[in-house]
Amino acid sequence: AQTVxxxxxxxxxxxxxxxxxxxxxxxxxxxxxxxxxKQPPSRQMILVIRxxxxxxxxxxxxxxxxxxxxxAKSFSLKISDSQLGDAAMYFCALQGAQKLVFGQGTRLTINx
Amino acid sequence: EPExxxxxxxxxxxxxxxxxxxxxxxxxxxxxxxxRQILGQKVEFLVSFYNNEISEKxxxxxxxxxxxxxxxxxxxxxxxxTKLEDSAMYFCASSEEVSFFGTEAFFGQGTRLTVV
Numbered sequence: 482a483q484t485v486x487x488x489x490x491x492x493x494x495x496x497x498x499x500x501x502x503x504x505x506x507x508x509x510x511x512x513x514x515x516x517x518x519k520q521p522p523s524r525q526m527i528l529v530i531r532x533x534x535x536x537x538x539x540x541x542x543x544x545x546x547x548x549x550x551x552x553a554k555s556f557s558l559k560i561s562d563s564q565l566g567d568a569a570m571y572f573c574a575l576q577g578a579q580k581l582v583f584g585q586g587t588r589l590t591i592n593x
Numbered sequence: 594e595p596e597x598x599x600x601x602x603x604x605x606x607x608x609x610x611x612x613x614x615x616x617x618x619x620x621x622x623x624x625x626x627x628x629r630q631i632l633g634q635k636v637e638f639l640v641s642f643y644n645n646e647i648s649e650k651x652x653x654x655x656x657x658x659x660x661x662x663x664x665x666x667x668x669x670x671x672x673x674x675t676k677l678e679d680s681a682m683y684f685c686a687s688s689e690e691v692s693f694f695g696t697e698a699f700f701g702q703g704t705r706l707t708v709v
Contacts, residue, residue, distance in 0.1 A: 516697075523702070524703050525701075526700035526703075527700075531697065576698075579641050579648065583636040
């Protein structure tokens with residue numbers, strides 16, 4: 482079975498500061514992908530960043546980057562220069578053989 | 594930009610009634626999914642669909658649920674006899690490649706189902 486755990490139900494950060502959201506996972510598969518999705522109040526699911534498990538290099542997308550530690554099964558998301566528009570629920574997700582398995586989510590608040 | 598479209602955005606139904614949630618996936622996509630999110634909880638996989646048949650389903654997807662691609666464009670989720678606990682946000686998603694592994698799943702905006 483695949484599991485994804487986000488141990489931080491809520492996080493807050495000052496605008497323009499950096500915040501890191503944690504995610505750990507468990508899978509018996511050797512090949513898989515990891516994703517971070519953002520869910521704003523509109524509740525749409527928006528892909529933020531993805532990481533291929535076979536790649537050692539951490540993925541980056543503008544202000545968003547990940548710290549992927551395969552041996553530790555850890556996949557954290559770092560948001561630099563936080564903006565008010567970053568406020569949302571963030572879900573970590575694991576994709577093995579088809580479906581996405583999501584974590585419980587972390588609600589991120591940006592303080593102006 | 595192509596997008597996954599879901600209708601209706603909000604559906605209120607009486608307990609025991611049948612509902613059909615509709616989705617129009619991105620046109621060249623081959624894999625289709627339904628997920629659900631009970632308010633305040635995580636997103637859960639319901640079912641995946643490929644080549645006109647279910648390829649995987651979760652324990653949640655019991656005999657009350659069915660999926661169909663009736664006309665080559667729409668992808669529907671039917672709940673035969675709704676229960677209060679079916680109240681949730683239902684997301685449709687689709688992905689492009691035959692080798693769907695790791696391919697980005699594009700999500701619709703969701704249908705909020707309220708069972709009263």
